[in-house]
Amino acid sequence: MRIEKIANRQLWFLLFLMRSTIILAYLPVLTSADALQDAWISAIVTLFGSQIFILLIALLATKFPDKTIIQYSQLLLGYWPGKLFSLVFLWLFLQLSVVDIRIYSEVLITGFLPHTPIIFITGIMVFAATVCVQQGIEVLGRIADVLFILFVFMLVGVVLVPLGEFDIHNLQPVFVRGWGPVLRGALTPVALISQAWVLGILTPATLSPKKVIKTAMTAEGASLAILILVAIITIGVLSPQEGARATFPLLTLIRSVQITYFLQRMEVLVIFSWGFGLFISVSTFLYSGAKGFSQWLKIEDYRILLWPMAVIWVFMAVGGFKDIFALNEFFQPAIFAPYGLALLIFPLALLWLAYLLRNTTGRSKGD
């Protein structure tokens, strides 16, 4: 079988699209906690917090440039413990993408296609992603190339359109309530960095795995710069209270403005770019999940796992949450932050510890 590789540029686009999509959709700094007008400071905190985690994840991945996280966790922790432990990642890929799909489906159902059953929309999104992953990671990389350009064009539109109604007073007073709300606002977005575990699967598929640290950190930095920008604009145009109340602040933002009489409904732009981004993140998660699971089962080709997995994902997305409020609940810092951070910190600590221990013992043996 041909070895499929993607360029580091394509990995950059994949990560950027994945991370920006959740921001476009959810703007968690604003909606998840009570940071209000200081949400953009939360975004800056998120930027720094996430860079640390990304660095740790990417650094670990580059230590094993030809192995996926499923393989090197077995190497580091031992066969059975590693095998059990790597199930955590597979679960993570599944759950994160299921949440993504569900949110998008909810938006479409509430806003655009009220009579369509949710399973239909979920099914179609997962179907598109499955077809894509079936074609291989190379095709996914190329689509990321194309969609990145479209995405950036749409994003520029989304950011520029509301600028006319920007009100600086909405951002004031700055930082009056101290660190508490700011940090609470940053909790959920930082916990969402657990998405970056896909690096553990994607790094061996890149052309130069050694450069993945730079790729991942710049991609993450760029997407969080957009988070900061979007947060500032959303708060400035809507009031912080209104923004925090909204389920999907960016949609509310775009709906609230009207450039000319003719261009009334710009939210189609958001929906389309969100859809494209979602497609990329679902495909990436599906690839990571299928690839990881195939290695877990020691199967040569991940493709035979795809369709059964896709079916499971559709039913998880439909049945996993009762409604949009259950989702909202899930993203509250009190619930998601401990959960996400645990999925981030615990595996990181364990793997790094094992790695360092292995290295020191290995060295002492060598001496």
Next chain:
Amino acid sequence: MKCLEFFKKILTKKEGKEQRVVNSLEDLNISEREDFVKQMKLGPGLSDNLQKITDIFGNSFDLNIRKIKIGTQQIDAALVFLVGVSDPVAVEKILRDLQISLLELQLNDEADLLIETITRQALNNKTVVVSAQFSEILKKTTTGSAALFIEGYSRAIICETRGYETRNIQEPEAEISIRGPRDGFVENVFTNSSLLRQRIRIPHLWLQKFEMGSLTKINVAIAYIKGLASEELIDEVKSRIERIDVDSILESGYIQEYISDEAMSVFPLIKRTERPDKVVFGLLEGKVAILTGGTPFVLILPATFEDFLKAPDDYYETFPIGSFIRLLRYIAYPISIFLPGIYVGIIEFHPELIPIDLLLRIAATREGVPFPVIVEAFLMAFLFEVLREAGIRLPKAIGSAISIVGALILGEAAIDAGLASPPMIVIVALTAIASFTTPDFAFGIAARILRFVFLFLGGSIGLFGIQFGILILLIHLCALRSFGQPYFQPFGPLVLQDMKDSIARFPWWSLIFRSKLVGGREPQRQKKGQKPRPPVKRKGE
């Protein structure tokens, strides 16, 4: 005939119980005839040989056997040629040479000497071959050569006298450019190769001939610039062509279908053209061209998505003009695919996206139309496709009738009769005009097929369906390859360097490098820094 004994044996072996009676050549099937001819050899008797020739050709009216006596000893001989594919002047010259020049030479009876004298001294054709194989003689005769049989010799002399009517070089009607060369390929491989040679005047333009089709035996040539086209590509093309084993090749389209990477895609993966300048442009990019006898259409491969949206004018006009018309095409092509689908999707599912005044107007015009929008759209789009297909095959004199029927009767009357609404007519017309901008016919048809798919998606799930369709289309485009090259480059994979000559065309002096992935063995096309500048200092200043 003696040789038929040989065949009787083979046939009894082959068919086992059911024995076929083979008494003469006429009882043989076509492939058996071919095999039979292959193992036939000339005998010494002239009349025997001539009889075999007439048996095989079956007294075809264009078969001409001119009996003559040659040399001082007045030996019986016959010149066999086909009228129509051989040049009458050349044939007459051979006859004159044989009857007059030969008399002036001293001839011996020894076989080799006579044939050698004739080939060396008497005849002065371009190529003269001596053969004892009927198959070779017949093959040459059918392509226009004349064969000389001499009494007492079991070999014949084949003289090249090829000469037949071909179409003159004209401007191709289907690929018109405002600025650019006016010549086009014709149905003859040799003429076509000469058109390439006129433009690439180096010996490194290699043309390799194949013969294809067990019955048609048509000439197929692959052309490339040695040292520029990558060797893997050339080998791949050769191996794919050699794999073809069919009875007939009537058009390069046959070959295209046999060697294409993906058989099921609506997008053409190989470009075909009648214009020599397009082929030369491809060859200079390191691509390979396939010239096929009997058709003016030459294949260029590998081809990428953007190749099909390029027209020669883009390069011949200055770059702002070239870029503008290129950009127009890049906008028009998606319109020709998506517009009806998006319109139907919005009207049926998301009318709130349209400003209220416009929506009211559209709703007012749709008053009285009995169908849902989707049916209306399908009807009009289908009608347009039928009209277009009807217009292509009509004689030119009746062509105008189609436009009257189409425009006046169907367009006006459909609205008056309440079968369609004016906005729908506008949308279908706009789509049609946009689709006319596609420079490549087959590529345009891909858009026409996809239009119906997107119409269906837009009509059944609205804009979400369109988005789904776009994603699936993207997956398909990104997964396609043409002879190993990603089809959707330079967009996916993103190749920034090639973006200079995709949506826009940058000035020639900035296009330093050939296409990165196709670009062959020598990526640099020209020297850097050739941007024209005003002279720094004039003389006398």
